[in-house]
Structure formats: C-alpha cells, structure tokens
Amino acid sequence: MPKYIVEQLMTYRNVYVVEAENEAQATKVAEHADDNWQKFLGTTNIDINEYTEERIAYFKEKDYFWNGCSYVDADGFIAYRYPNGDTNEPKEILVK
Numbered sequence: 001m002p003k004y005i006v007e008q009l010m011t012y013r014n015v016y017v018v019e020a021e022n023e024a025q026a027t028k029v030a031e032h033a034d035d036n037w038q039k040f041l042g043t044t045n046i047d048i049n050e051y052t053e054e055r056i057a058y059f060k061e062k063d064y065f066w067n068g069c070s071y072v073d074a075d076g077f078i079a080y081r082y083p084n085g086d087t088n089e090p091k092e093i094l095v096k
Contacts (some may be wrong), residue, residue: 005051
C-alpha cells in the first residue's frame with residue numbers, strides 16, 4: 001500500500017487549571033501542562049505528497065520525530081507500524 005506524508009495544522013481550544021505566581025507564569029505552566037479540557041476546532045491541510053526518503057529526511061531531523069507509520073487495520077481502526085515491523089492495534093479510534 002502506498003505511503004504518504006501529510007502535513008496538517010490542527011486547532012484546539014484548551015483549558016488548563018494551574019497554580020502560579022502571576023499570569024505570565026500561569027501561561028508558561030499551561031504551555032507545558034496536560035489540559036483539563038479541550039475541544040477540537042478543525043484541521044487545515046498544509047501539504048500531502050507520496051512518501052520519499054528525501055522528503056521525510058527533513059522531518060527526521062526534528063525533535064520528537066516518531067519513525068513509524070499509521071494505517072487502518074482490518075477492523076477499521078487506526079493502528080501503528082513500527083520500523084522493526086511490529087504493530088500496535090489498540091482498537092480505540094474508528095475511521096468512518
């Protein structure tokens with residue numbers, strides 16, 4: 001099956017409850033904390049291309065790059081394939 005590199009900008013509304021000395025510190029804490037509530041507001045597609053080693057090399061240089069692949073399993077759920085060939089099929093997110 002072909003692989004694609006999909007670049008998206010996703011927007012969320014997040015609410016954080018934090019303890020801080022002032023608003024500036026509260027903002028900084030919220031930037032790194034887990035949220036208490038969120039609502040997904042939408043996706044903007046930036047770019048989509050067929051997978052090439054040349055194109056993915058740019059992203060592999062970035063911090064926190066995960067070198068795996070997402071796919072839809074036989075039951076219609078999002079699953080993950082790792083570089084060593086192992087898979088993880090958590091059966092949590094159904095693709096309709």
